[in-house]
Amino acid sequence: MRLIYLFFAIFSSMPAYSLTQNKLQALNIIQDCNILNINGDVVRSLPGKMCLFFEDGKFISANEKRMRLYDKNYTALWTIEGHFHHQLALSNDKKRILAFDSGKIDIKGKNKRTDRILVISLEGKILHEQSSDVLLKMQKLPYFDWLNSPWLKQETNTEREISHFNSIYEIPKNANDLPGSPLREGNFIVNGLTHGIFVLSPDLKKIVFHKILNTSIEHFIHDVQVTKRGNIIYFNNITAEPTQKNLYSTIQEYDLLKKGVVFEFKASPEAMFFSRYCGAIQELDDDHILFSDKFNGTYIYSRNEKKMFSTIRGTHFQNRLPVYNQSTKAQDLSLFLKNFKR
Amino acid sequence: MKLAALFFLITLASCSNLEYREIPVTSKEQARMVINNEVTFLQDTFIQSREPYYGGLRWSPECLADNTIGKVIEDEKTIRVQSRLILNSNGDPGFCAGEKSILVLLYCDGEKFVREYKVANSSKKNKPGIISCD
Numbered sequence: 001m002r003l004i005y006l007f008f009a010i011f012s013s014m015p016a017y018s019l020t021q022n023k024l025q026a027l028n029i030i031q032d033c034n035i036l037n038i039n040g041d042v043v044r045s046l047p048g049k050m051c052l053f054f055e056d057g058k059f060i061s062a063n064e065k066r067m068r069l070y071d072k073n074y075t076a077l078w079t080i081e082g083h084f085h086h087q088l089a090l091s092n093d094k095k096r097i098l099a100f101d102s103g104k105i106d107i108k109g110k111n112k113r114t115d116r117i118l119v120i121s122l123e124g125k126i127l128h129e130q131s132s133d134v135l136l137k138m139q140k141l142p143y144f145d146w147l148n149s150p151w152l153k154q155e156t157n158t159e160r161e162i163s164h165f166n167s168i169y170e171i172p173k174n175a176n177d178l179p180g181s182p183l184r185e186g187n188f189i190v191n192g193l194t195h196g197i198f199v200l201s202p203d204l205k206k207i208v209f210h211k212i213l214n215t216s217i218e219h220f221i222h223d224v225q226v227t228k229r230g231n232i233i234y235f236n237n238i239t240a241e242p243t244q245k246n247l248y249s250t251i252q253e254y255d256l257l258k259k260g261v262v263f264e265f266k267a268s269p270e271a272m273f274f275s276r277y278c279g280a281i282q283e284l285d286d287d288h289i290l291f292s293d294k295f296n297g298t299y300i301y302s303r304n305e306k307k308m309f310s311t312i313r314g315t316h317f318q319n320r321l322p323v324y325n326q327s328t329k330a331q332d333l334s335l336f337l338k339n340f341k342r
Numbered sequence: 343m344k345l346a347a348l349f350f351l352i353t354l355a356s357c358s359n360l361e362y363r364e365i366p367v368t369s370k371e372q373a374r375m376v377i378n379n380e381v382t383f384l385q386d387t388f389i390q391s392r393e394p395y396y397g398g399l400r401w402s403p404e405c406l407a408d409n410t411i412g413k414v415i416e417d418e419k420t421i422r423v424q425s426r427l428i429l430n431s432n433g434d435p436g437f438c439a440g441e442k443s444i445l446v447l448l449y450c451d452g453e454k455f456v457r458e459y460k461v462a463n464s465s466k467k468n469k470p471g472i473i474s475c476d
Binding site for chain 2: 063
């Protein structure tokens with residue numbers, strides 16, 4: 001049955017896309033709100049820490065104070081106040097914005113930071129929201145009590161946080177989009193550092209599935225997404241290794257049914273690739289996967305050839321881009337760039 | 343006297359040669375909105391913040407000093423704002439390295455556009471008072 005769905009997903013419902021060197025040249029790298037060409041040169045630097053770009057020249061910009069939709073005339077069409085963090089994503093129909101804001105919970109007279117998961121319309125209306133404290137209670141998971149950095153304290157007026165959610169995506173059509181499966185198209189997959197992967201119903205109210213991956217030490221994972229093969233891929237910041245002396249990061253694809261890693265990228269020697277706190281990935285086609293961290297830059301890796309297809313050094317730490325480094329993606333932005341010019 | 347007149351003529355010629363882009367507007371109110379929107383956009387671009395994990399500043403103090411957004415000044419006949427910015431080779435702002443320039447948005451009463459001037463500091467045309475409605 002699964003094979004039939006896999007066949008269906010790959011050959012009938014999904015647009016066939018295959019990255020070639022020519023197509024690579026058309027891609028832009030989006031790092032925060034900086035737009036780079038594939039050679040790593042910044043072509044535009046726009047307001048915000050996280051951005052989403054549209055072909056008509058509009059773009060969503062969010063930072064630790066607000067989210068705004070700008071048009072090509074630099075007009076802010078709407079603003080939502082909030083402490084937005086980690087990443088923005090678009091729903092499968094590209095008509096809803098998926099985001100994280102910070103909230104607060106009073107615990108024994110002290111305010112602690114929580115994560116608010118938001119689904120927002122392109123008109124700036126919050127359609128659905130859920131709070132991490134509610135999810136943790138539902139799943140009977142302990143709040144953690146992490147001390148906030150000085151700047152996070154200032155931004156959120158909280159000393160500590162109870163959770164640290166870092167990625168959200170709407171689940172696309174995939175080989176495990178079967179009746180009774182958690183990976184139904186339209187559910188949301190949300191990742192919380194140490195708290196695990198949550199699959200939430202489209203209204204964010206129900207936890208359909210939850211798992212803490214044992215492939216990572218304390219589930220130190222970022223950017224969890226569902227592939228059309230019905231697996232999950234993610235940036236594993238701290239890959240489990242028995243001695244825990246030579247920590248390293250990996251890019252992993254995990255089969256939730258077989259409960260095992262089916263693909264892994266790691267450096268050789270392993271410890272040469274390590275990003276403890278951040279990391280982004282994007283599957284560009286069946287073969288190529290983009291990943292990026294704070295220190296190394298951005299890579300496009302060919303799984304079939306087991307080698308780098310392209311290395312974008314412009315995003316390397318030493319180039320001192322004014323970036324946040326949590327969400328690096330590739331997208332052809334030629335229409336946005338054309339239409340953004342007034 | 344002749345020298346002064348010659349200087350005046352040269353200055354006038356320089357002024358008339360200073361290129362600007364026209365941003366169409368239908369009224370003074372719309373011109374005000376266009377100018378205020380651009381100021382907000384530029385201010386948003388250079389909001390200072392810290393990288394969340396390692397605490398590094400998003401913009402260096404030197405970069406912010408090189409990118410200062412002016413205040414909108416309005417009188418009966420004009421609306422004007424002048425900013426000091428680093429522009430890339432396409433004339434776009436948002437950079438810390440590139441051509442130090444001034445960007446002036448100017449609305450002159452009765453015109454159907456806002457003038458957008460981008461003048462590099464290194465340009466010989468970059469002289470005080472050169473950009474005006476006169």
